[in-house]
Amino acid sequence: MINPIKVFETPNDLAKIGIAGIINPKPTATRKEIEVNTATSLGRSLKGDLNLILSQAFLAMRNWQERAKITTIGQVKAVIAENLIKTYDKGKVRALDGLSLDVEEGTVLGVLGPNGAGKTTTVRILATLITPDSGRATVAGIDVIKDPGKVREVIGLSGQYAAVDETLTGWDNLTMFSRLYHLSPSASKKRAGELLEQFSLTDAAKRPIKTYSGGMRRRLDLAASLIVKPKILFLDEPTTGLDPRGRIEMWEVIQGLVKDGTTLLLTTQYLEEADQLADEIAVIDHGKVIARGTSDQLKKEVGGERLEIVAEAKDLQQVAEIVGKVSGGKVVVEEGSRQVSAPVTTGSRALIEAVRSLDDLGIHPLDIALKRPSLDDVFIALTGHVAEEKKSEELEAAQKRGRRK
């Protein structure tokens, strides 16, 4: 293996080669073309050793193309994003900082992160609403930057806000969007009827959206993104702002879709939601994926559930012993808040055991609870810091400014 820095005299030469087409080549470029381009931009002929590097670069490029092809033929990866970078405010704010992820066909990827981590930006890029500063992405094997029109034909997008016309009825909205997907007028009516039925909105079909509850709006919004049975569905925080009932209804709807084999990329701020809906979870922070895995894998990393008991100061010692016995893990005693906690793996059984032991000793705890790990717990475990909300406000403001340019 030749060190490219040694072969090319300066890093600047490498940059020129990048321009020439290795880092970002035309998909159809032949090796010969790359060589000629490189020679031209370097202003000198290529030496023998250079050829080796070029052929490696060429291979790397072909690999990328092959992966994209596999997606269309072998149906392996429905979504691939590689090294996406997106900045706002002339590079001052990095919304995405080299984000890479992929979604296997027929599965659900949950993108989990706090506000401003880059979730929405990722979805917007994949749904062709914005273009990244650099990096590549394919959806159903189609390049989102080079061929956005084709991508739009195979995706469904449902954003953070119910993006439907509020003055119109549910029926009006669905028939309009069906027509915009180029269904015939009669097919549009049929499809609108089916979707209203599927999402339990038939009774509200003739009412303006203004009169709908938050949950109903979200369902209608989701219905509108399913008109042509998209291969790949993007849901950006589908339950943010919904009450608990609306959230559970939405989960049921989404679970139904997944059962039908829709590939889904879903963003969320809630670990519980990702846990319920996703096959795999990508945790993102500051525009990068910082961890990936199934919900179980992540929880193992975080430590799963924790048993937390708040007791009077004089009992703390005994409580700690009981918790230690029940948990078998590391017991944390916080004198200030008089709280004893430890990871448990047996769920409610651990709770019952602890209660029994406390009762036997005649200790009455002030509070006892089994806490599921939250997004914050995941973040603390993975990054050592809590999810930063303040940063997100800055980012959102910058994004708004960026969009208005």
Added chain:
Amino acid sequence: MIKYAVSDSLIITKRQLLQLIRVPEVLIFSTIQPVMFVLLFRYVFGGSISTGIPGVDYVQLLMPGIFVQTVAFTLAGTAVGLAEDMQKGLIDRFRSLPISRSAVVFGRTLGDGALNIVVLAVMGLAGYAVGWRPSSGLFNVLLGFAFLLLFGFAMAWVGVLIGLSVRSARVANAAVFIAVFPLTFLSNAFAPTTGMPKALQYFAEWNPVSTMVAGCRELFGLQNIFGVTANSWPSQNPLEMSLIYMVIIMAIFIPLSVRKYINTASK
């Protein structure tokens, strides 16, 4: 693709007309306002503004002015409507659909242009009720209204750019007001320009609103009185000049608006 570009636009236009049916208040208020203007100007200012032409009532002079002012403000509806669609994320949804890239903005301007048909008809009747009598025959009157509709359509494109460029519907409303209000009042629409300072007369007689008003007055059978610019080509050919203005407005704002739509993203 061309076929879809047209049909997609018409679906967006249909959406707007449906909105009018679902929320008829919008149509009612957008016609009440111009009718109110007709009555106010006719009876409040009518007595004290001299037309400068013996034997011609103020209402004859006023009606073309009010027609033009009303269609010039078409862009308010366009701007506010699009700003709302942006705020609510609807533009995002449209942009994620496999539709023609110009359909949403074309559909919008067509819809807003079509709304003017109703508004102008109601205003025409209100004008008739308070004494407006065009003396030029049906053909010329209809031609005048056709000009007004075209002007409204052209102005709607200015509204597209404003609507897609501002942060909220409220800002859109304010921006439109600042852009159009001076244009309609620094004109010959409500009072003869001959009473204005000389320097102002140039602007007030050559501005697109004024050439439109002058053109419509001619089509409705009335001579327009000019001040300093009386011998210039625009003042002698106000209809032609208006057409040139409309072509310029559309040539600038249609490409800019479509580009803005393609590059915009909302929240």
